[in-house]
Amino acid sequence: MEKLLDVLLLGRVRFHDLSMRGRVVLSQLPLNLTMLLVCLIAVIADPEIFGNPGFLIAQGWALALLVVAAAVPWDRLPYGWFLVMPVLDFYPVGLLRYSTESTLPGLGLLAVFPIMWLAGSGYRPRIMVSFGGIAALLMVWVPLFLGGRATPHELAANLVVPFMLLAIGVGTSVMTLSGMAQQQRVQELPERAETRERLLDTVLDTVDVGVLVLDDHGENTYLNAKERQLYMAALPAGSSTTNEAELLIYWEGRDELVPPEQRPLERVLNGETIEHEVYQLGRGPEARTVSISGRQFVDAAGNKAGTVLASTDVTEVVAAVRARDKFLAAMSHEFRTPLTNILGYAELLHDDPSLSPAAKSDLQIMARNARHLNHMVDDILLSSVTGSDAPLLRRPLDLSELAQEAVASARAEATSRGIEVEVTVDGPLPVMGDRTGLVRILDNLLSNALKYSDSGTHVTLATCKDDDWAVCSVNDEGLGIAPEDLKRVFTRFQRSDAAVRSGIPGTGLGLALAKEVAELHDGRLDVTSVVGVGSVFTLRLPLRKTHADLPRA
Numbered sequence: 258m259e260k261l262l263d264v265l266l267l268g269r270v271r272f273h274d275l276s277m278r279g280r281v282v283l284s285q286l287p288l289n290l291t292m293l294l295v296c297l298i299a300v301i302a303d304p305e306i307f308g309n310p311g312f313l314i315a316q317g318w319a320l321a322l323l324v325v326a327a328a329v330p331w332d333r334l335p336y337g338w339f340l341v342m343p344v345l346d347f348y349p350v351g352l353l354r355y356s357t358e359s360t361l362p363g364l365g366l367l368a369v370f371p372i373m374w375l376a377g378s379g380y381r382p383r384i385m386v387s388f389g390g391i392a393a394l395l396m397v398w399v400p401l402f403l404g405g406r407a408t409p410h411e412l413a414a415n416l417v418v419p420f421m422l423l424a425i426g427v428g429t430s431v432m433t434l435s436g437m438a439q440q441q442r443v444q445e446l447p448e449r450a451e452t453r454e455r456l457l458d459t460v461l462d463t464v465d466v467g468v469l470v471l472d473d474h475g476e477n478t479y480l481n482a483k484e485r486q487l488y489m490a491a492l493p494a495g496s497s498t499t500n501e502a503e504l505l506i507y508w509e510g511r512d513e514l515v516p517p518e519q520r521p522l523e524r525v526l527n528g529e530t531i532e533h534e535v536y537q538l539g540r541g542p543e544a545r546t547v548s549i550s551g552r553q554f555v556d557a558a559g560n561k562a563g564t565v566l567a568s569t570d571v572t573e574v575v576a577a578v579r580a581r582d583k584f585l586a587a588m589s590h591e592f593r594t595p596l597t598n599i600l601g602y603a604e605l606l607h608d609d610p611s612l613s614p615a616a617k618s619d620l621q622i623m624a625r626n627a628r629h630l631n632h633m634v635d636d637i638l639l640s641s642v643t644g645s646d647a648p649l650l651r652r653p654l655d656l657s658e659l660a661q662e663a664v665a666s667a668r669a670e671a672t673s674r675g676i677e678v679e680v681t682v683d684g685p686l687p688v689m690g691d692r693t694g695l696v697r698i699l700d701n702l703l704s705n706a707l708k709y710s711d712s713g714t715h716v717t718l719a720t721c722k723d724d725d726w727a728v729c730s731v732n733d734e735g736l737g738i739a740p741e742d743l744k745r746v747f748t749r750f751q752r753s754d755a756a757v758r759s760g761i762p763g764t765g766l767g768l769a770l771a772k773e774v775a776e777l778h779d780g781r782l783d784v785t786s787v788v789g790v791g792s793v794f795t796l797r798l799p800l801r802k803t804h805a806d807l808p809r810a
């Protein structure tokens with residue numbers, strides 16, 4: 258009862274939180290209260306009505322229905338049985354209407370209560386609304402038939418009320434159904450959110466990537482199992498610090514701690530986005546090498562919502578790369594001495610006047626191949642040292658001059674292959690650079706152009722100025738590079754299928770190293786190529802500002 262009053266007066270308890278009995282009583286009550294009001298009105302308007310048996314029976318019947326509503330254990334009956342009540346309500350309303358038609362007209366509209374109950378219950382809505390409409394029709398027509406007044410005119414004139422009630426029923430049903438659908442969606446939302454959360458948790462704990470999430474105040478909100486493991490590796494021995502600045506985070510390959518303000522988390526919290534930066538966590542056998550990426554994320558309104566840091570354990574990969582480089586360095590070093598010997602003795606022998614021309618020609622082939630081998634060993638050796646912090650010896654150079662020298666030294670090779678090499682320079686191109694590095698790039702581009710071209714073709718090396726860039730392009734009419742190989746042409750040890758098939762020797766290192774050296778000079782190395790037509794490799798280096806370029810005071 259208390260709850261009923263609360264629903265009616267305060268609205269703190271929701272209708273659907275009541276027991277079934279409470280709900281039935283509450284749905285029945287409006288009719289009874291209105292009928293009570295009718296009694297009060299009748300006292301003033303027409304006291305004689307209390308002598309009308311129809312009026313009294315209708316009031317008694319309505320009261321009896323309220324008692325039934327309160328007495329029946331609706332919760333124990335099958336769902337839907339409570340709809341007997343609005344159906345039965347049509348009887349007292351019909352009787353009331355019939356008995357007071359002349360003194361208090363319009364009481365038939367009280368049928369709005371049962372019809373709204375039927376339509377608003379949400380149970381079999383179409384059937385219930387139709388049922389309510391029929392009941393309303395019977396309510397007005399039955400008295401006509403019983404009173405012998407069922408003329409077509411009377412029947413039609415009395416249709417207004419049932420139609421009105423039917424329309425109210427349909428409207429109520431539509432609103433109820435859409436409300437129910439919305440409620441269902443609202444109920445499903447938390448369920449869906451929880452399922453998503455569980456999925457995310459499972460994914461994050463399954464993947465082999467450490468994930469750390471911080472809220473917009475920089476507080477830890479999520480740490481997956483892998484991240485916890487990496488965090489433990491960075492903890493100083495015997496410490497359980499939660500202070501990021503005290504964690505052992507080293508620069509990769511150096512024995513130096515990263516200063517607190519340069520640590521990845523600190524930088525990301527300050528709004529920086531970092532990608533695949535490699536650090537070492539901890540020292541000793543437990544140390545881990547990690548590649549860290551991180552960024553901030555925003556909420557739906559575009560405000561900063563937090564920070565995510567993802568760490569991939571690359572300890573084994575880095576160790577494998579180191580082992581490979583060590584092996585390559587050792588191997589190429591061991592190859593050099595015997596090769597230098599072979600080349601030296603081949604040159605000595607070549608000058609021997611007693612050698613026949615045929616033997617000299619064989620010797621030349623041997624020497625050429627030994628030189629080739631030497632070149633490859635050089636590449637391998639260089640590849641194992643570039644990427645280390647070997648400093649560049651930059652000094653003022655002229656790219657056009659370097660290009661002319663490169664063509665001059667490749668001319669002999671070109672002639673022997675039957676390829677014509679041309680060089681066109683557009684005046685001096687001052688750059689700051691490492692002579693050995695730049696000569697190596699140009700030699701590599703030229704030797705590739707010759708290596709991957711047939712005799713009778715042309716190779717052109719051209720230099721020019723392009724805004725603030727010194728540009729040198731090497732153009733050939735050779736094999737060309739297929740689009741799928743073009744993407745990997747600057748990747749170490751990658752060789753095109755065509756190059757491998759044609760048996761042209763190579764290591765797949767030259768271009769990768771050339772690009773690295775170009776980038777160390779703040780420059781670029783690009784390629785365009787069409788299979789069967791040829792390739793153009795373009796080296797761009799920043800032009801050195803000379804005195805003539807400087808603004809005059």
Ligand code: ADP
Pocket residue numbers: 701705706709733735736737738746751752753754755756757762763764765766767768769792
């Ligand atoms: P290498 O020539 O020793 O194999 P590079 O790194 O110099 O290694 O070149 C990588 C690959 O790119 C080559 O194997 C070849 O497939 C392709 N390539 C390079 N230059 C040219 C060129 N001028 N024409 C056609 N293919 C080329």
